[in-house]
Amino acid sequence: MLNLNIDGKDVSVAKGTTVLEAAQKLGIDVPTLCHDARLKPFGACRLCIVEIAGMPKPVTSCTTPATEGMVVKTNSERLYRLRKTTVELLLSDHPNDCMVCSSSGDCTLQELAYLYGIRENRFVGEVRDHSRIDHNPFIIRDQNKCVMCGLCVRVCDEVQGVGAIGYSERGFEAKVITPFGHDLDCEFCGQCVSVCPTGALTGSLWSGKPRSEGVVKTDTTCTYCGCGCNITLRTHGDKVIRVESASDNHNRGWLCVKGRFGYEFINSNERLTTPLIRKEKGAPFEKATWEEALDYVAGKFTSLQQQHGSDSVAGLCSARCTNEENYLFQKLFRAGLGTNNVDHCARY
Amino acid sequence: MAGLAAKFGSGAMTNSVAEIADNDAIFVIGSNTTENHPIIALRMKEAVAKGAKLIVADPRKIPLVKFATLWLRHRPGTDSVLLNSMMNVILAEGLEDKDFINERTEGYEAFVESLAPFTPEYGEEMTGVPAGDIIKAARIYAEAGSAGIYYAMGITQHVMGTNNVMAVGNLAMLTGNLGKPACGVNPLRGQNNVQGACDMGGLPNVYPGYQKVDVPAIQEKFEKAWGTSLSAKIGLPATMMTEAMLDGSLKGMYIFGENPALSDPNTTHSVKAFSSLEFLVVQDIFMTETAQLADVVLPGASFAEKNGTFTCSERRVQRVRKAINPPGQAKSDLVIIDQLYKRIVGDGDLTHTVDPSSVFDEVAGLWPGIAGINYSRLQETSLQWPCPTADHPGTEYLFKDGFNREGGKALFSPIPFVSSKELPDKEFPYVLTTGRQLFHYHTGTMTRRSTGLNRVSPEAFVEINPADADVLGVADGEKLTVSSRRGTINLKARVSKIVPQNVVFIPFHYREAAANLLTSDAMDPICKIMEAKVCAVKIEKP
Numbered sequence: 047m048l049n050l051n052i053d054g055k056d057v058s059v060a061k062g063t064t065v066l067e068a069a070q071k072l073g074i075d076v077p078t079l080c081h082d083a084r085l086k087p088f089g090a091c092r093l094c095i096v097e098i099a100g101m102p103k104p105v106t107s108c109t110t111p112a113t114e115g116m117v118v119k120t121n122s123e124r125l126y127r128l129r130k131t132t133v134e135l136l137l138s139d140h141p142n143d144c145m146v147c148s149s150s151g152d153c154t155l156q157e158l159a160y161l162y163g164i165r166e167n168r169f170v171g172e173v174r175d176h177s178r179i180d181h182n183p184f185i186i187r188d189q190n191k192c193v194m195c196g197l198c199v200r201v202c203d204e205v206q207g208v209g210a211i212g213y214s215e216r217g218f219e220a221k222v223i224t225p226f227g228h229d230l231d232c233e234f235c236g237q238c239v240s241v242c243p244t245g246a247l248t249g250s251l252w253s254g255k256p257r258s259e260g261v262v263k264t265d266t267t268c269t270y271c272g273c274g275c276n277i278t279l280r281t282h283g284d285k286v287i288r289v290e291s292a293s294d295n296h297n298r299g300w301l302c303v304k305g306r307f308g309y310e311f312i313n314s315n316e317r318l319t320t321p322l323i324r325k326e327k328g329a330p331f332e333k334a335t336w337e338e339a340l341d342y343v344a345g346k347f348t349s350l351q352q353q354h355g356s357d358s359v360a361g362l363c364s365a366r367c368t369n370e371e372n373y374l375f376q377k378l379f380r381a382g383l384g385t386n387n388v389d390h391c392a393r394y
Numbered sequence: 395m396a397g398l399a400a401k402f403g404s405g406a407m408t409n410s411v412a413e414i415a416d417n418d419a420i421f422v423i424g425s426n427t428t429e430n431h432p433i434i435a436l437r438m439k440e441a442v443a444k445g446a447k448l449i450v451a452d453p454r455k456i457p458l459v460k461f462a463t464l465w466l467r468h469r470p471g472t473d474s475v476l477l478n479s480m481m482n483v484i485l486a487e488g489l490e491d492k493d494f495i496n497e498r499t500e501g502y503e504a505f506v507e508s509l510a511p512f513t514p515e516y517g518e519e520m521t522g523v524p525a526g527d528i529i530k531a532a533r534i535y536a537e538a539g540s541a542g543i544y545y546a547m548g549i550t551q552h553v554m555g556t557n558n559v560m561a562v563g564n565l566a567m568l569t570g571n572l573g574k575p576a577c578g579v580n581p582l583r584g585q586n587n588v589q590g591a592c593d594m595g596g597l598p599n600v601y602p603g604y605q606k607v608d609v610p611a612i613q614e615k616f617e618k619a620w621g622t623s624l625s626a627k628i629g630l631p632a633t634m635m636t637e638a639m640l641d642g643s644l645k646g647m648y649i650f651g652e653n654p655a656l657s658d659p660n661t662t663h664s665v666k667a668f669s670s671l672e673f674l675v676v677q678d679i680f681m682t683e684t685a686q687l688a689d690v691v692l693p694g695a696s697f698a699e700k701n702g703t704f705t706c707s708e709r710r711v712q713r714v715r716k717a718i719n720p721p722g723q724a725k726s727d728l729v730i731i732d733q734l735y736k737r738i739v740g741d742g743d744l745t746h747t748v749d750p751s752s753v754f755d756e757v758a759g760l761w762p763g764i765a766g767i768n769y770s771r772l773q774e775t776s777l778q779w780p781c782p783t784a785d786h787p788g789t790e791y792l793f794k795d796g797f798n799r800e801g802g803k804a805l806f807s808p809i810p811f812v813s814s815k816e817l818p819d820k821e822f823p824y825v826l827t828t829g830r831q832l833f834h835y836h837t838g839t840m841t842r843r844s845t846g847l848n849r850v851s852p853e854a855f856v857e858i859n860p861a862d863a864d865v866l867g868v869a870d871g872e873k874l875t876v877s878s879r880r881g882t883i884n885l886k887a888r889v890s891k892i893v894p895q896n897v898v899f900i901p902f903h904y905r906e907a908a909a910n911l912l913t914s915d916a917m918d919p920i921c922k923i924m925e926a927k928v929c930a931v932k933i934e935k936p
Contacts, residue, residue: 183845183846183849183850184846204443205436205439205440206436206439207436207439207460207461233432233832234833234846234850235432250846251846262717264698264715264716264717265713265715266697266698266713266714266715266717267586267697267704267706267712267713267714268586269586269696269697269698269704269840270585270586270835271430271431271432271583271584271585271586271835272431272582272583272584272585272586272588272589272706272707273411273431273432273433273434273706273707274586274704274705274706274707274708274710274712274776275433276712276776279698279717279718281698281717281718283718284718284719284721285718286698286717286718296411296412296710296776297433300433300436301433302432302433302832303432303832303833303847304832304833304835304841304847305433307844307846307847308835308840308841308844308846308847309698309844310843310844310845311679311680311696311839311840311841311843311844312696312698312699312718313721314680314843316680316681316843317679317680317693317696317721317722317724318678318679318680318681318685318691318693318694318724319693319721319722319723319724320693320722320723320724321690321691321692321693321723322690322691323689323690324688324689324690327689331691336723336725336733339690339692340730340733340734340737341737342690343648343675343690343692343734344734344737344738346646346673346689347646347648347673347734347738348738350645350646350672350673354645356625357625357627357629357630357643357644358643358644358645358646359644359645359646359647359648360629360630360635360638360644360646360647360648361647361648361649361650362632362635362647362648362649362650362652362654363591363594363596363650363651363652364587364591364596364650364651364652365583365584365585365586365587365588365590365591365596365651365652366585366586366587366651366652367587367591367650367651367694367702367727368587368590368700368702368703368704368714368727368728368750369587369590369591369593369594369702369703369704369705369711369754369757370702370703370728370750370753370754370757371650371702371727371728371731372587372590372591372594372595372596373594373595373602373753373756373757374728374731374732374735374748374753375596375648375650375731376594376595376596376601376602377620377735378731378734378735378738379648380595380601380607380616380620380624380625381616381620381621381622381624381739382734382735382738382739383738384623384624384625385625385629386598386599386607386625386627386628386629387598387629387630387635387644388595388596388597388598388629389596389597389598389629389630389631389632389635390588390591390592390596390597390632390652391585391632391652391654391657
């Protein structure tokens with residue numbers, strides 16, 4: 047273990063820990079824009095700078111390994127001034143349209159501007175104008191809002207192993223692009239959208255949907271495959287408007303295209319909304335009340351059981367539905383109808 | 395599941411997903427993990443980045459091959475031969491874990507004898523994988539400190555599916571890759587709650603918690619709990635229900651949250667069966683192909699509209715929470731089933747709404763494996779069963795101290811070669827294999843209603859090797875007619891080296907070109923799974 051002192055507090059950390067991680071262990075909040083604990087350190091945004099005794103200049107804490115006896119300051123007038131200037135420089139080339147940006151309220155840059163009280167900008171000048179529209183079906187890419195933190199490029203490479211995007215050009219012209227600047231054509235997992243600290247990447251499904259007023263978040267479990275990813279549903283009234291996942295759960299916040307973007311079926315207007323009964327074979331379905339439908343079904347099963355024996359009926363329960371529902375379903379057949387004729391499609 | 399249950403006494407994933415990143419070797423067979431379990435695949439990629447060796451055995455060049463140290467392209471239906479010949483190499487080179495075999499297994503001698511014919515050369519002849527690669531794979535797997543096997547429907551949906559699973563189990567036992575972290579035998583569950591539906595007794599031979607219906611003491615326990623007499627007769631497995639419907643012995647069915655009219659192999663046959671029922675009730679959220687055949691359709695709720703729990707592949711029990719109300723008159727499925735239950739038994743207060751938390755408590759009282767789990771614990775965190783007591787932290791990996799069989803030992807089983815039921819011949823010269831794509835899910839009931847997903851993957855296709863396409867004179871995107879002995883569908887050709895020569899692949903999501911009209915309903919004799927992964931087809935230009 048290594049012992050160091052940060053802002054007057056002692057802390058012991060394992061070898062290989064960065065100064066940023068050591069500070070976070072002490073509960074010290076160091077601002078970052080390009081950092082994600084799930085990815086390798088990058089050191090692009092320069093916001094996590096700290097002063098280390100014996101070093102002439104501030105260094106980025108996310109890329110500096112802790113060493114024995116290190117004395118670190120995460121806050122000083124100088125650091126505050128430098129960080130504020132960094133944010134000002136980022137904002138000098140950022141569209142000032144938080145009012146209509148779908149990431150407003152979920153934007154690290156916006157939060158930093160707020161924290162540093164940046165109203166006017168000393169560095170007003172030329173701004174980038176990337177007007178190209180990407181025609182992919184899931185992700186809106188607004189390059190003008192990109193701060194070149196590299197999170198999207200890195201998550202696509204390090205986590206997803208796809209490498210659908212990369213950097214091109216230098217300096218003011220620098221941008222994140224797809225091969226040859228074509229429309230994005232990838233696995234559409236949306237990991238990039240989930241890590242983007244600004245409005246440069248947003249889901250087209252939630253663009254234009256309510257951002258905070260009346261929005262409710264519910265933690266639940268994804269309904270697709272057996273990975274069991276934890277998701278959070280953002281809803282507005284009875285509409286699901288967005289799916290996201292917290293980074294501290296067992297799937298580490300990563301989702302696939304179906305889990306993240308495949309939720310429209312929930313509010314589909316093709317959903318069944320009323321019980322339907324076909325009175326005789328070949329006749330059309332007729333709408334029924336729950337009382338009618340439930341009495342009819344219970345009566346039919348009971349009479350089949352009485353006439354032809356318990357094993358003349360069977361049930362298929364569902365690998366899509368909850369444990370409680372499946373339990374009660376097999377109990378209905380076993381205890382209610384006296385048969386073990388109950389199975390589901392795991393066998394297929 | 396039957397395969398692993400016979401060997402270990404439990405058919406679930408032995409280890410946890412997070413442990414994959416710590417594997418030294420990963421052996422993926424019959425699982426297109428990147429497309430079917432994308433988030434589990436991330437852990438595999440992470441392990442590879444950390445230096446783990448990845449062996450992928452699949453007839454198709456699946457996306458995971460890009461990350462593999464070694465890719466074994468075996469012929470469809472030869473999984474157990476491939477596994478047996480790897481084990482033959484392990485024994486020949488003395489790479490087996492003798493201590494593990496002596497202390498924790500039984501049936502070893504007969505098993506060793508059975509491996510004798512499976513030399514790597516015989517393996518090459520049968521599977522098409524070069525003997526040198528079989529030897530390499532055996533060494534990578536057996537020499538790794540901890541090696542995990544991951545498989546899915548690619549090895550189970552065969553007439554010898556149970557055999558394949560048992561061969562996988564043999565391989566892990568032979569090398570002692572069980573009962574410790576980052577190894578094991580791991581069936582990846584294809585749907586959100588396959589594990590849970592099995593756990594809850596959604597199987598014809600067991601009550602909740604895999605307690606056998608034909609054991610008198612267990613029957614008595616459930617009779618007491620449910621206050622009624624119960625049947626000791628094992629019920630019909632789903633695949634046998636089709637015949638029972640057709641011969642008239644099965645007259646009424648209740649299908650809940652499934653779409654077998656599109657997902658069953660040989661669907662023409664099963665649609666005929668469902669139509670011949672006297673009474674069919676379907677409970678779903680959409681008017682599925684199966685619901686269209688029903689006498690009564692009950693509108694259920696989607697996962698976003700109800701409270702409950704799902705149990706994912708790694709035995710992790712997690713909360714599902716209601717975020718919105720179901721549309722129109724649609725109701726929570728639990729409420730619907732409870733209302734029917736009360737009406738059928740003629741007991742219980744119809745005005746009382748069933749509470750999922752107390753249903754869970756009822757199961758926890760009947761199955762010691764989850765006795766320590768309840769909704770207040772699940773509010774804080776998810777828990778992996780077995781979790782027998784309220785202070786138990788849950789179980790990350792199984793069989794640390796013993797296997798769940800009498801005597802606590804795992805059983806080696808000799809696995810002879812069994813051929814697929816329907817092999818290609820002059821009339822039907824191609825092997826058809828089926829599966830899923832990343833952008834769709836199962837019968838497409840949900841994903842094909844997503845505008846984005848449908849834009850990326852709008853239509854059915856048949857993957858065909860360029861050499862076969864040349865012979866047929868078809869170009870990419872041209873229409874083809876694919877027929878088997880059971881049906882014919884029309885769909886576009888996707889000329890691709892993903893499939894080997896003489897093998898074609900069709901995803902089964904598309905109702906307008908349903909792959910399962912072609913597939914065979916030949917069955918595994920033990921677990922009664924159908925052979926959706928191999929059948930013979932012919933391909934013509936329309």
